[in-house]
Amino acid sequence: MDNTVNLPLPVLSTSDLTQLEALRQGDEAAFLALVREFHPALVRIASLYVSDRSVAEEVAQETWLGVLKGLERFEGRSSLKTWIFSIATNIAKTRGQRERRSLPFSALIESELEADEPAVPPDRFQTEADKYPGGWVSFPAAWDVTVDQQFLSGELMGYLEQAIKALPPTQCTVITLRDIEGWTSEEVCNVLGLDETNQRVLLHRARSKVRRALDQYLHAE
Amino acid sequence: MTEEKLTCQQLVEIVTDYFEDKLSPEARARFEAHVAVCPGCATYVEQMQQTIRTLGQLPPESIPEDAQEKLLRAFREWKRT
Numbered sequence: 528m529d530n531t532v533n534l535p536l537p538v539l540s541t542s543d544l545t546q547l548e549a550l551r552q553g554d555e556a557a558f559l560a561l562v563r564e565f566h567p568a569l570v571r572i573a574s575l576y577v578s579d580r581s582v583a584e585e586v587a588q589e590t591w592l593g594v595l596k597g598l599e600r601f602e603g604r605s606s607l608k609t610w611i612f613s614i615a616t617n618i619a620k621t622r623g624q625r626e627r628r629s630l631p632f633s634a635l636i637e638s639e640l641e642a643d644e645p646a647v648p649p650d651r652f653q654t655e656a657d658k659y660p661g662g663w664v665s666f667p668a669a670w671d672v673t674v675d676q677q678f679l680s681g682e683l684m685g686y687l688e689q690a691i692k693a694l695p696p697t698q699c700t701v702i703t704l705r706d707i708e709g710w711t712s713e714e715v716c717n718v719l720g721l722d723e724t725n726q727r728v729l730l731h732r733a734r735s736k737v738r739r740a741l742d743q744y745l746h747a748e
Numbered sequence: 749m750t751e752e753k754l755t756c757q758q759l760v761e762i763v764t765d766y767f768e769d770k771l772s773p774e775a776r777a778r779f780e781a782h783v784a785v786c787p788g789c790a791t792y793v794e795q796m797q798q799t800i801r802t803l804g805q806l807p808p809e810s811i812p813e814d815a816q817e818k819l820l821r822a823f824r825e826w827k828r829t
Contacts, residue, residue, distance in 0.1 A: 679802065
């Protein structure tokens with residue numbers, strides 16, 4: 528018998544406890560609510576590790592089976608969300624390795640971080656030869672409409688979704704989880720295995736690109 | 749560290765650090781002082797904020813009907829065992 532002290536386990540949030548209990552009782556509505564909340568993100572994250580979307584869908588389905596199997600044993604040392612997503616990444620990684628995917632996730636991140644990507648093209652700024660080096664050549668044109676306060680038209684929504692889809696995979700995932708799904712920085716870092724700085728770099732690049740896309744949309748004739 | 753002036757080109761690179769509250773107090777002060785006197789950067793920062801808020805308005809993806817059905821069946825199967 529070892530001599531380690533049993534530290535008290537971190538306490539699950541009330542909402543996690545409620546959900547957990549409902550699931551264990553076989554509450555279908557609770558299960559559906561959880562599925563609706565997390566399934567798309569599970570597919571999205573799995574896509575980072577496996578070859579295509581249909582495989583990612585399989586990984587997500589397998590994840591839920593893993594969740595159900597592990598439900599009784601789950602000790603609540605992490606949040607429900609963290610636990611579910613860690614099951615997913617484990618399955619996805621195994622699947623990805625089995626398929627010998629051309630670019631493993633770690634290399635994907637590295638390549639996305641390596642490239643130098645200025646938030647704004649350098650030609651928008653004055654050079655050492657100009658009057659105010661590093662200053663705007665011309666100020667960005669203000670957006671006539673306050674985009675965020677307007678009801679998003681179907682057209683603009685579609686346009687934005689395309690812009691996000693066009694992002695490199697990890698940038699796309701980070702901005703979707705943070706800014707669309709409202710995850711915290713910590714949650715994203717945990718699930719993707721990123722450190723905070725790298726996560727922020729990816730977020731920064733993604734946001735800069737989306738801003739540029741919005742700018743183009745609003746100034747297109 | 750010498751008190752360096754923050755250029756617009758540098759500022760646009762630290763906007764996310766600013767929103768995430770990761771700038772040192774000194775850097776934060778420099779950032780805010782610059783935005784206060786530079787209309788170009790004030791516009792840019794405002795546009796970044798709007799971009800983030802607009803993203804927040806996008807509907808989260810939903811699970812396709814057939815995928816949901818499949819999971820419901822799996823759940824009922826699990827309940828039986």
